Every structure is written in structure tokens, then in C-alpha cells.
Amino acid sequence: MKCRKCDNKAVINMRQHKLALCSHHYLSWLPEKTEHFITKYKMFDRADRILVAVSGGKDSLVLWDVLQQLGYEADGLYIDLGIDGEYAYSEESKRYSDEFANSNNLKLIVAEVTKMEGASILKAASLTHRGKDKPCSICGLTKRHIMNRVGFEGNYDVLVTGHNLDDEAALLFGNALNWQVGYLARQGPVLDGNPNGFIKRAKPFCRFYERETAAYSLLRGIDYIYEECPSAVGAKSIYFKEILNQMEMDRPGTKLQFYLAFLRAKENGAFTSDPGLIETPLRKCDSCGQPTSSPDECAYCRMWGRVRERMEAN
């Protein structure tokens, strides 16, 4: 198969776009498209201070790389969750993030959950009801909180994450399956910030397939953590991705259409009349000062408070 733009051998064929490209043209195609999405969805501009959530995985490292190439100034934020086990997942993913930052002369902020809160995610999960089956709920709450806090307190204009189309389509699939209208209304390439303490969020890769960001990292020689977090085994998101890929195999473009049609429906007001969307007034959490709708402490502080109580009791 030949590259659409030159006579060289193609290295990737994107069936949904009927587009095959050689290495050279692919490495310029992906950043060009990224720039287009950044502008189209009004994510940020070159005057903005950008914080990239870096996990050591392919998507976030490729995103950081592409932002540099496009001339955006972006610092990284790595959250050390303290997840170990037979495979030192956190340690390894931090090593990849560090190496990338160092070799590209970039600033990486590291937030260590164990140091901040006195226990790792796994330890916290073992001590609370919320983490009974899986640490993912505690982990998600913790990551969202820390990202927002570091972003807001560091005066960043926007927090960007490496979510790709497969992530977004799987999330959409899960939300639609249960008609979680509130979640659907908030899902999209950009989530606006709020002067009360929520930083703006953006997902510049939300229209790239997972194999496209993976291909880019291989071609650019970006080393990333290939192993998964041990808790990802059996995750619903992976199950949904497999189902969507099954459809994609029979009908190329299904995943992309699913997401784009959703964005169009949303733009046309499909999810705005949800009563759940009426803003609950926000106030500052008594402990950390982050915005919350609860009368005293935010969900994060309450959860970690319980963990510390249990640790003391043990």
C-alpha cells in the first residue's frame, strides 16, 4: 500500500478516513490535525499556560510531544498513585514520564499521593467501602482532585489530557447505556472552567483512534509504559472498547461517527434540558479550599479523612 501523498510505502492505513500514509507524512499529519482540533473546539492558544496530565502511557506522552512541536508551552503533571504489586506500575510509569521530560527539557510536576495523604491508592482502597472491589473509584476521585488543585493553584489556564477517540467512545457508550444525561451533558472535547475554582479541561486527541497515537509513538521513538495498571484488568472501559472495535472492523468509521454524531446532537441542545444540570451553588471545602457543593468538606477530603481514621484505628 502506498502513501496518499507520495510514492513511499505506507506505514498506517486509516480506514475511517480512507487514508494511508508513509512515516514522514503521518508524522506531520497528526500534529496538523491536532492543531485543527485545538482551534476548532477553542481549547487554548499559544498565550495560555497549559498543564498536561502525564501518565507515562502513550497518549499523554505523545500529546506532550505534539504540543511542543506545535509551539505550545506546556508543563507536565505526574500523579504518583503508589500502585505496585508484582509489577511496579507507578514507579515504572514515573520513570517514563521523567525520561521524556528530561530529554525534552520540560518541566514535570510530581504529586505523590502517599506523601500528600499518608497512604497509597491501594492502601486507601483496602480501607474504605468505596474501594471494596476496585481502587478505580478512589483513584479517579484522587486524580481529578489533584489535577484541578495543581492546575488552579499553579495559575494554569487549561488542563489537557491525552484521552483518545476510543476512550471517549467507550465513555459515551457507557453513559448512553445507562442514559446518564448529566454525564452526557458534560462529556466533550472541552469542559469550561469556572472562576470558583474549576480549571478548564481539554482533550486535543479526542478524535484520534488509539492505534493512531500508538503508531505515532512508535514512529517518533517515544518510549512509554506498555504494561497496564494491574487494576485495569477487566475494566468496563476495555470491554466497551472491544465491542466498539468489533463494529469498527465490520464498518470502518463507526466509532468516530458515534462520537461525532453525539457532539452534533449535543450542540443542537439534546442534553441541555436536564434538571440535574441546574448548577448547585459551590462553596469552598473547609479543609482544602477546593470548590464543592457539600456543606463542609469535599468528597476528596471526606474520603481521605476516613482512610486516616481507619489507619489510626488499626
Added chain:
Amino acid sequence: MTVRMILRKKVYEVKAGMTIRDAILKLDIMPESVLPVKNGELLTDDEILKDGDEIRLVAVISGG
């Protein structure tokens, strides 16, 4: 001689002469979920497998 295809820690053997895509389908792997790499080079899956080829399938699905 046959063709070796490697996905994570699993090694599969397939016959030469078919396309990478057909081989992947034969192994019951979702073509969307992997990228074929030969000698460090990324390939499109219409490539015909030759005797002695060793293809690494890079898993691209991540989750959690």
C-alpha cells in the same frame, strides 16, 4: 518454515502467503486493537507474510 506472530507474551505460528490482516483474524485478534511491526518497522496489514517473518503485534488498547 512458518511465520511467528508475537502478542505480549504469546507466540503464534501461522502460514506464510496470507496477509497480516487475514492472519490476525485467523488468530481471533481484533485488527483494530494491534499494530503490526516487523524488524522495528510499522506495517500496513495488507502486507503478505513471508516464510521466516517475525511480526510483533503491539497492543494499543489501554484502559482503566
